[in-house]
Amino acid sequence: MSIKPRLSRFDLTMIVISLVIGMGIFGTPSDVAVKAGNTWIFFGAWIFGGLVSLCGALTFAEIGARYPTTGGFYKVFSYCYHPAFAFMINWVLVISNAASVAAVALLGAEYINPILLPASMQNSMGTKLTTILTVLVLYGINFLGIKLSARTQNVLTIFKAGMIVVLCTAIFKSGTVPAHGIAATPHSGNVITAFGLSLVAVFFTYTGYAQTINFGGDIINPKKNIPRSIFIGIGTVITLYLAINYAYYAVLGIGGLQQTHTLAATMAGLIFGTTGSKITSILMFISVVAYVNVNILSSPRVYYAMAEDGILPPIFKRLNPKTQVQEFGMSFFVIAILVILFFVGSFSDMLKYVMFFETIGVSVAAVAIFMLRKKTSELDTTDIYTIKWFPIIVPLIFILSYWFVTINIFISFKENPYAALFCLAAYGLGLGIYYLSVKKQREAV
Secondary structure (H helix, E strand, O other): OOOOOOEOHHHHHHHHHHHHOOOHHHOHHHHHHHHHOOHHHHHHHHHHHHHHHHHHHHHHHHHHHHOOOEOHHHHHHHHHOOHHHHHHHHHHHHHHHHHHHHHHHHHHHHHHHHHHOOHHHOOHHHHHHHHHHHHHHHHHHHHOOHHHHHHHHHHHHHHHHHHHHHHHHHOOOOOOOOOOOOOOOOOOOOHHHHHHHHHHHHHHHHOOHHHHHHEOOOEOOHHHHHHHHHHHHHHHHHHHHHHHHHHHHHHHHHHHHHOOOOHHHHHHHHHHOHHHHHHHHHHHHHHHHHHHHHHHHHOHHHHHHHHHOOOOOHHHHOOOOOOOOOHHHHHHHHHHHHHHHOOOOOHHHHHHHHHHHHHHHHHHHHHHHHHHHHHOHHHHHOOOOOOOOOOOHHHHHHHHHHHHHHHHHHHHHHHOHHHHHHHHHHHHHHHHHHHHHHHHHHHHO
16 A cells, blocks of 8 residues: 655644754754864854755755655665665664664653652663653554654644743843853864864754655655755754754853753753753653654655565555554564664764764765756756755755765774774675565565
């Protein structure tokens, strides 16, 4: 059974915002401050990251308009490059995405456990139990149908955006005393290196919107609604990110940012006291729930596309005709999250690995726009969305910026040379799995 379009432009806009705003913005500014070492590089990285992300959003908006299909992130690779390359890139991204979800869910549990659990259970085991329960509850909600899941996502996303607005406006509360007494630690190395390493965490915080093209088969009127949703969604995200980073800086200063990972709770504690800190911790957990939910909703669509091409077994594209849910594909992704939970160390440990795979996969997907324009040139005379100004420069800015970050991550692996080998081996393993699958198909025929 094929997927039927049931999601509106508003649904997809909320999905875009939730794919981007996870837990990152409530923690990564601390990592950016450490790498930047001063105010200019810190804000420069966030502004530059926003501009690059806007270029990326415009690029993927045109990709989504030219090639709207379920599992679009995989299908674009297969259509423009080769099915083997498509599988190699996407299978790594799906695994790293599950790892990212697991790590972010752990952070959310760390925020909520001091409020929910007694002191004796506030340990690593208690954190994992809360995380597993959260993932399973969201799994159950997603099982009830894609429309219900999208409505749940809409509520969580509006709540999350509202929380950021409240934190930003709270700095104007009378009596707030900025904690600027902590001296900032200067960056190590030269300015270019500091800027490049700052962008690793910045791009992680901005990333996610490219996965929107996975919903090409779920969206009503995708050729118009996909680009508009991406543009509105990423514009909202950039505005919120710049506002909350200014709020962090205004209250904590660069030195305070460098030494504080629970930024939102710390800032709320300074403004509203202990009660404000606890309330903010609850809101942080809700933010994590929204991020986990949207990934459970999105990632199985890639499995669907792979199964359509015969690379994965047909069971991965099996749909419940009533709910439009990929019951097996979604279950597989949730199991992957739960398995990774037993091995993942921390959010910080996973950041470099996740971003290494992400920057390569997303930038190469963006390169496909040049091939897609040639393959779908007949659409140029229609009313689909295309990049109007600087149609070559805009994608190039995005692609080259991501490659710059990839090089900086690769250089940072010198502290652990086996990390780079692990990343490259993951791609090699994906290629091997693809050709093994093709060989079995031929033997079956």
